[in-house]
Amino acid sequence: MQDIINRFISYVTIDTESDPNSNTTPSTEKQWDLANKLVEELKAMGMQDVTIDENAYIMATLPSNVAHDVPTIGFVAHFDTTPDFTGANVKPQIVENYDGRDIVLNAEQNIILSPDYFEDLLQYKGQTLITTDGTTLLGADDKAGITEIMTAMDYLIKHPEIKHGKIRVGFTPDEEIGRGAHKFDVEKFGAEWAYTMDGSQIGELEYENFNAAGAKITFQGKSVHPGYAKGKMINSMLLANQFISELPINEVPERTTGYEGFFHLHDIHGSIEETVVELIIRDHNKDHFEARKALIQTIADKINTAYEKQFGGPICEAIVKDQYFNMREKVEPVFHIVEIAEKAMKELNITPIIKPIRGGTDGAQLSFKGLPCPNIFAGGHNFHGKYEYVPVESMVKATEVIVKIAELTAQK
Structure with missing residues (x-):
């Protein structure tokens, strides 16, 4: 669990706020800071075919370790954070063994994260939470997703006894300003389907989103x-x-x-x-x-x-x-990809919460570009503001879901 905490904090302390008024991709130069770090980490852990293009789209491959044919699947997350609230100088706070009471994010400014207002907090009594210091967002949207994908790939590389097919990983800029999939090369990615790790509370599994x-x-x-x-x-x-x-x-x-x-x-x-x-x-x-x-x-x-x-x-x-547009029309014809994720959660004793996304992910646009792409929980809550937090145990479970989906997909 400490590895996930360390990895996550190393990502969220890098400012990657995107800019809707910019015409470049990525929309801000600072997004390259995390993008380049991810490329080096992917190479260091042993991922293959690691690439980053002129627009900072990152792709990498974990080769299959089985002899039979297995569909190539992918996992996708975005590394930018929203311009709705500052992501500069993020100072994460770790709350161990959360007791269900108010969390003082910033005593000087009297900023309180309270279960009286944010009832979801009570689901995580006894767990380890990572919060903001009340002056910035946290960046769990979607650096929690990146953390989970990176950790899962590292785990699969270190545990070759877990059988899986070819897995593709993709990290994108500018999702928060609606451009995350605009220059994503689906043909180059080469997966039959993928999952965005960009949902909220543990158990979320979504294949419908807003138009x-x-x-x-x-x-x-x-x-x-x-x-x-x-x-x-x-x-x-x-x-x-x-x-x-x-x-x-x-x-x-x-x-x-x-x-x-x-x-x-x-x-x-x-x-x-x-x-x-x-x-x-x-x-x-x-x-x-x-x-x-x-x-x-x-x-x-x-x-x-x-x-x-x-x-x-x-x-x-x-x-x-x-x-x-609503990805439902592109996912329903291949609904087994949702059923695989649902089965993975159930085998890990996670209750699937299948519901529509009241928002959008890269997966919506990718689905219409030919890559069906449901969305899976990444664990964070209260995105886009100073009350954002993520339970570490949820990130651990999301990582396990990725590994389990890879394992289930490879079964004959």
């Missing part, structure tokens, strides 16, 4: 001296507010769960002359997803109709771009 789109709505205005503005001024910020008020009030992340979709306002900035609103649109149901995108344009058209004469042309522009 996803992003919307950027730009409102124009006319600035006039407020003392003489009657009938002349058009305040673009108020138009933006009008637009937002037209969206369904209860269809937001904080009021939805399960298969329920939502609109999420994540950025707004502007002035009288121009305001930009950015939303993400999410829904598991394809028809509902299309209806959500259509609603954005309907509201924009309504505002344009109301103000076009006064403004002298369109005053609102809505640009909606698809981001990824």
Whole structure:
């Protein structure tokens, strides 16, 4: 267990925050720091065909150790962290034998990780938790997944008595900004299917995710001296507010769960002359997803109709771009790949939690690129913020799941 702790901490203390405003891949130079470290570790442990391309996509091979034909499978994780919260100067704290009480992350700033608010903590009484110090995220999303894949490969190399087929490993940049699979070479990877190690609590097994789109709505205005503005001024910020008020009030992340979709306002900035609103649109149901995108344009058209004469042309522009789609349609035809993961968990006395992802992983895009790719738990909780934590025992179990899947796939 200490090896996993050491490996994980060595990864999370390297800042790999991605940047949605960058046009490069990876989107930040600092992602190369961890990428290059992983390449050296893969080579040192004895993995074969270790490569890193000009965009920092890493691939490596663990050769088969059986004589019969076995499908080539893969395991994938991403090494960037979200730009939603700082990942610089991460200082992990280790809580041994967690007692079920409040955890003081930062006494000076009175930042408390409490089971009264985060009930999942109580599942891990008696276990070892790794938390933040309250000033950064932790980076278990998805450095826990990387830790588990690396540890599993190292274990299989050191235990050749465990029979397995050819295994491919892939680590990607920029997943957190929706680009993790954009330049992933599925043909080069050469696996029949793969698993992303990018889920949350122990037991999660997911093959459904949101259909996803992003919307950027730009409102124009006319600035006039407020003392003489009657009938002349058009305040673009108020138009933006009008637009937002037209969206369904209860269809937001904080009021939805399960298969329920939502609109999420994540950025707004502007002035009288121009305001930009950015939303993400999410829904598991394809028809509902299309209806959500259509609603954005309907509201924009309504505002344009109301103000076009006064403004002298369109005053609102809505640009909606698809981001990824529900992997279910690509995984269901090869559902045995989910059943193998489920069986692996059960043999390890882990209760599978099969449920839809309220988000997306590289696996969603990879599935549509020809690599069916369900998602398996990596163990972390409260991603993208200062309350993030991961139980070490969950990372150990995820590592065991990888090994067991490799073993089950190789059975005749």
